[in-house]
Amino acid sequence: MSDAVRDAWQAIEASPRRTLAQLFAADADRVGKLSARLDWDDGGAIFDWSKTHLDDDLLAAFEELAAARDFAGRRSALLSGETVNTTEGRAAEHTAQRGIGARDSVEEAAQLHHRMHLLVDAIHRGALGEVRHLIHIGIGGSALGPKLAIDALARDSDGGDGALVDVHVVSNIDGLALEQAFAACDPATTMIAVASKTFTTIETMTNAASAIEWLRQAGVNDPYGRVVALTAAPDKAVEWGIDETRVLPFSESVGGRYSLWSSIGFPIALGVGWEAFDTMLAGAHAVDVHFRDTDGRANLPLRAAFADQFYTRVRGCQTRAVFAYDERLALLPFYLQQLEMESNGKRVTANGDPVDGPTAPITWGGVGTDGQHAVFQLLHQGTIEVPVDFIASVAPGDVLDPAHHQILLTNCFAQGAALMAGGNMAADGKDPARAFPGDRPSATILLDDVDAAALGALIAFHEHRTFANAVLMGINPFDQFGVELGKKMARDIETGGGDFDPSTEALLEAAGLSA
Template sequence: MNASLTAVSHRLYTPVNALHAHAEHLQSQSLSDLIGASSPSARERASALAFTLGSLHLDLSKQRITQETLSLLVDWAQSCGLEAKRQALFAGKKMNTSERRSALHMAARWPAGIAPPNGMESAVDFCQHQRLRLTEMVERLHRGDWFGATGQSITDVVHIGVGGSDLGPKMISEALADRPSHTHVDVHYVSSMDGAQLLPLMERLNPATTLLVLASKSFTTADTQFNIRTALTWLSESLEVDMPTVCRYQLIGVSSKPDNMTEFGIPDAHQLVFKDWIGGRFSLWSPIGVSVAMQLGMESFNALLEGAHAMDRHFLETPLIENLPVLVALVGAWNCQFLNISTHAVLPYDGRLKSLPAYLQQLEMESNGKSVSLDGRSVAHATCPIIWGDVGPNAQHAFYQLLHQGGHTVSADFVAVASREVDAPQAVKDSLAAQEQLTLANCLAQAQLFALGDDAIPAGLRGHMAQGYRGNQPNSLLLLKQLDAWSLGALIALYEHKVFVQSVLWNLNPFDQPGVELGKKLATTLFNTMTGNSSEQDLVSDPSTEQLLHKIGEWR
């Protein structure tokens, strides 16, 4: 009888069941219990949950986990075949099963002279060839040898893209171009389909010295096509030059569809190509990043790739229990699936990283925001939290009140920068250094308050201020030594690999995005309706939408 019960118990045991049981056990322990006072065990726990790679430091000690939690999470990852799937990813296997493609964005940052994994060789060769073409374009522009249709040297670049063709390059440009004296040309980003970003640029830029970069993987995205046609019309009308001539001198195309670029009128010498095995939201390392290189120079762009490659090697070669992307992914899945925390805040404590939350929204939610697994079955749990956030010091004056004393449980990533080099008079440097210390103090204080709640109130302040800080909000702190190209590359690659690891845990394809397609098709139908070019049967009958169409028509 006992042997029979043991056999049944063994059959019922799975890493997921063990994690659910462990989560139930941990419900009785708060983060205050886990972090504790300055006891030896608390110090040991904090030390065991801190990890460093180069100039990137990860602190998981304010997560609701123990060493047992990590051990169970690693067992789960191993039971999902993570190590074999990691090898398959780097070997160019068709990990994007729905589109029957590899996912080899890592090839775009693989260095020359270092042998890639078996299966990635041809991808690396192709990417390095395109990087040489990109370098030639960048150097030509920086020498002042790129002339517009009227013979004047280019001074400004307008990067036109959307989604992955915009968010990544824009974020890098904002983060690393903090000193205008260190930039080579001014780069401006346009993504919104309503023309709101494009119109101010047309009003203030010199059309004779403006170069357009059309960044579109498919070369069919409506947002981008409408923006580029408006921009080209502006250049043509302003310069009194026909559109084909403008395309020949003042347009670069970046796409996986070279034939479409040629048909559009972009000369071969101004085309940069990446393959369809680089997904849009993983593409900033590819020629999609040409505007970043033009703005910052090839030295900075190459350092960005080097940082990402260092994280690639770490992810590929390091045991799971010490692997930064794996650990971040496992803890994120633990919070979402087992602690039932459905929302995750990204809180950078550096204004240069203001677009990091928006970038990670797309990277994570478009990749793993799915409820159907690879085998076609419905997933019975949430697969990705809602990602959101803002620059931490600003957020403190906006939504932290709800996070600290409201009824919602959130998890969070705090991102901070330890030091910053500034070219300025000494008195200004000293003043800025004090600001940096204040920013870091706020970051550490808020992370502590998220975790401890009322227990973070010093004894001397108890009874003199409002309580009700709920605490127990798990958070990680990612600390960069400096916000330089290498560190930023490593940070973004960490998040990319986090997405892949979680897709393995949840049995998803993170490299497609079928959920965005139907909305685009409906929008096309409605656009045709508004312009009088569609028939009744093209529309799904919907009284709410019909009345809105009527009101728009009335007001237009």
């Protein structure tokens, strides 16, 4: 740790501790300082961090930390296509998919998008026969992004009548998941998308082989002709049996959990239309521009990272909750779990030194108002402090009585207010079982609507927030070696190798898997 970084942390930790009520009472313009609107074409969102414990002193100290960590330089390196994934020796070029990056990478992304667009249009026109269903097979980032986007946007596509193509995303190696997709699809009108960066991922390739067999047993004459490959290893896809005209490549420098902007977005474009996918890219681009061109506390992803670091490192919060008060965003917490915990769940710095404090908290959450009747008891009265992000939309996703959406939004805003204010609900105000301590932090993102542009912007905001957190901690957010050890041991079990502890050996024997 450099002296400048140490000094900045000392200033942060020495900053006066005031309650949220005290902070609001002391600054009449607090909402104006810590709440801002970001606009994109035909929409925008309010990002309100005023119910966090950030104040002018803390913001200034965190700005010093960002400078000491060379945030501006690291941001420039990311957005210009330099090698920022140092352990694997590559760039992280997901923003190039949205038009910001090294010129060659941006041009390549545009060409590959055009290739994907042509195939999507051909399928929609019926050039490959009637296609009513798509089974998209992937895992991790190859599945979570498409699943989130399709669940959010297919409800409103095609004039509100559902998706253009019925998409089923299958990630689990558990055969029940694949069988469920088979049961919902007619093999005569089904295509298969196989999404794997390396085209070697065992779960994905095993599921893909079973899907091919399903088509064959159903009488499809050329099952491989019904498959589209989404991969950074096109040669392996061709070797596997897929015609090169149906291989949609993407760059090796696009990481899996950042890949829905690339050809991994094929099921989004096929399911809800190319225009929706392109609009997602545009929404993300608007956030990219803000992130690139805005400095210090005014940079919204960086400001969010300031709060994240304060709660994890200074206040010892080990989790962060995300509650979407909109059914269209029901899968967002699951998406953010991978984005944040796979990126920043590290124990060494980018230089390989042990980190000197906590890194990523556990990200979890759900949908409001369901969560209020399940886990909010702990949030309000439990002994564990949990910062909460609320995400809501001004426009409803339904056409029912407006009372539905009004109740949804009032509950969302009331929860943030209650976490902050606290109180005692007893008639005499003295019953400890009915007491709420208050002073519990939350942030709110209020979207104009949950449309394609807003979804793209929301995801890009969290990508940059994750990167900003990594810079403040001095870690590399773009590798994920933590997923490899368990995979290696699984291969050892399959091949009859490896030495395991007595508990694991007993479980293998009980399951009939021992050698």
